Amino acid sequence: MKITVFGPLRSAAGEKTVDVSPSGETVRDLLTAFVDEYPTSSTHLLDDDDTIRPSVRVMVGERKAALDDPITDGEQVKLFPAMRGG
Template sequence: MDVTVYGPLRGATGAKTVTLQCDPDTVAEVVDAFVQAYPRARPQLFTEDGALRPSVRVTVDGGRASFDDSCPAGATVSLFPAIQTGRRRIPRATAPGEEGDNQQYKNH
């Protein structure tokens, strides 16, 4: 399963597109597998309470998708992270070993 990421999520993955070894049924399962593979991306996608950030957008093969939507085998999923609005700062995702804003998440 290929996942293409945009914006600050690239700091967590180190690449624009990553391949996950998973066979998901839903978009939610893809995002769960992505966060397990790249835990530094979690603050960009989810609130501290574990809810998906309202401004996060997910597409499957170019069409907007919700977490409950099915995800066909071989689909390309794209993740567009939350955009900072100036109200509350979201930690910047950093690549493994990189010093950065989200060091408090490095053991999570």
């Protein structure tokens, strides 16, 4: 599944669009596969207890997706890292 990544995730992945093969069909499965493939991305996506940070955003098509939303192959997926600062 192709994912377009933004911000520091682009550096972690080495390019703007990457191909990831999740073991399941949900947004959570896709994020897990992304972190497994690009381990340096974990600091931008996961908290210290390995849960996905609340400010991580995943867009599937034109909609913001929740972690348990299904994703079908061929959908346009965009991944935005957690925002920091204030």
